[in-house]
Amino acid sequence: MIQHERNKRFTASRQGRRGRSGFTLIELLVSLVLLDIGLLALVGLAASLSQNIDQLRGDARATSIATARLERIASTPCAATASGTQTSSPAVSEWFTDQPSPNATRLVADSVRVTTSRGARVATLRTRARC
Amino acid sequence: MLTRVTHHAPRATHFGFTLAEMMLVLVLSAIVLALVSSIGTHLQRQLSDQATRVAVGEQLATGAELLPLDLRGVSPSAGDIVEARDSVLQIRATIASAVVCSASAGSVALATFFGAYRQSLAPPLQGGDTLWVLADEDSVETWRPVRIAGWRRAAGVCSALDASGSELVDLSHLWTADVPDTSAFAPRAVVRATRPLRFSFYRAGDGQWYLGLRTWNTASAQFNVVQPLSGPYAPPSSAATRFEYFDSSGMPWPLGDSSYSTIARVEALLLAAASSSGVTAIDSQRVVVALRNR
Numbered sequence A: 001m002i003q004h005e006r007n008k009r010f011t012a013s014r015q016g017r018r019g020r021s022g023f024t025l026i027e028l029l030v031s032l033v034l035l036d037i038g039l040l041a042l043v044g045l046a047a048s049l050s051q052n053i054d055q056l057r058g059d060a061r062a063t064s065i066a067t068a069r070l071e072r073i074a075s076t077p078c079a080a081t082a083s084g085t086q087t088s089s090p091a092v093s094e095w096f097t098d099q100p101s102p103n104a105t106r107l108v109a110d111s112v113r114v115t116t117s118r119g120a121r122v123a124t125l126r127t128r129a130r131c
Numbered sequence B: 001m002l003t004r005v006t007h008h009a010p011r012a013t014h015f016g017f018t019l020a021e022m023m024l025v026l027v028l029s030a031i032v033l034a035l036v037s038s039i040g041t042h043l044q045r046q047l048s049d050q051a052t053r054v055a056v057g058e059q060l061a062t063g064a065e066l067l068p069l070d071l072r073g074v075s076p077s078a079g080d081i082v083e084a085r086d087s088v089l090q091i092r093a094t095i096a097s098a099v100v101c102s103a104s105a106g107s108v109a110l111a112t113f114f115g116a117y118r119q120s121l122a123p124p125l126q127g128g129d130t131l132w133v134l135a136d137e138d139s140v141e142t143w144r145p146v147r148i149a150g151w152r153r154a155a156g157v158c159s160a161l162d163a164s165g166s167e168l169v170d171l172s173h174l175w176t177a178d179v180p181d182t183s184a185f186a187p188r189a190v191v192r193a194t195r196p197l198r199f200s201f202y203r204a205g206d207g208q209w210y211l212g213l214r215t216w217n218t219a220s221a222q223f224n225v226v227q228p229l230s231g232p233y234a235p236p237s238s239a240a241t242r243f244e245y246f247d248s249s250g251m252p253w254p255l256g257d258s259s260y261s262t263i264a265r266v267e268a269l270l271l272a273a274a275s276s277s278g279v280t281a282i283d284s285q286r287v288v289v290a291l292r293n294r
Helices: A002-018 A025-074 B002-006 B019-071
Strands: A082-089 A092-101 A105-116 A119-130 B081-084 B088-104 B107-112 B130-134 B143-147 B150-154 B174-178 B190-203 B209-217 B227-233 B242-247 B263-276 B279-290
Touching (some): A025 A092, A025 B019, A025 B279, B019 B088, B019 B209, B019 B263
Antiparallel strands (some): A082 A092, A092 A105, A105 A119, B088 B107, B130 B190, B190 B209, B209 B227, B242 B263, B263 B279
């Protein structure tokens, strides 16, 4: 009996809706807002992706500049302890030192700072090379 | 809204949207569509720009990583540089280092040094490869070249080495090399095996310039066909796609000079460009290699 009543009510409400099938204005607005939120998230994702790639490229650039400096110093004979700084472009600044130590070896260090869209990236390399 | 649900009789007249609702929806969806398309094109441009930059970085990084591997150990004072021009660099690359275990008539037994992580990195030798024996002299390093006629691998013990010395060599892959003259091979002498290697900037069949490598074919005693290491790069000029050489005081080594023993540093100028969907990215890198065994 209760079951029958429930079925009846169900079919009645179904019939009541059939006359106004389709979306209401509110539903459409809600769906548009949801779509907008999704799009904004996509834009945010792309922006952060792009910044991450910039960071990685900054790291790679700093490392390659530091490597080149270490190799240049390693190809010259040992002299007195030397250090210096260099600014190769507005975005790149570099600090390096060349320190001879006993047993005809030297300690070479280089720290390169590259400015990217999301802050500065720093690569610091140290190596011991033959005099 | 509520009245519509309860008010049953004139339902048919309320079917669908009113004109105002329709207009509003159309305007809103037009705005959303405009947003979507502008965001889409912006995203695509940004990502393809990044992809192009990454591609250029890859063209440069591959060359920068591969070139130093064989160049670093080169010893110019021992005559390892055979030819140095702005487009070509030919060296004697050290392919393995070993120590003499014993020498008998016509052949020597050698134990190769382990590389990093106790891995034996020594590749197989071939007849025609050159062994360089370090003469036992305290004052100057003298390496005597011996050309090998044949080669095979053998497991065994290296009687010339004590327990701590045996830790450094690969006893399970001893070398036996056939040499015409074994007089230079004193037990415990240090030996290195070399093979010619030729780097060059060359223009490939597709019309673009690459950094290429020619390995040596000992059987035919000539270089194999050039294989690309990295690229493509810009055509050669005074500032791109060329080798530069420097002496130990940091001064440029004069190209055309034949005194290769004074070269202390090799630099390769790489200039790469890539474009995709109208975006072109250009980047350059100077690969610097200090020759460690001057």
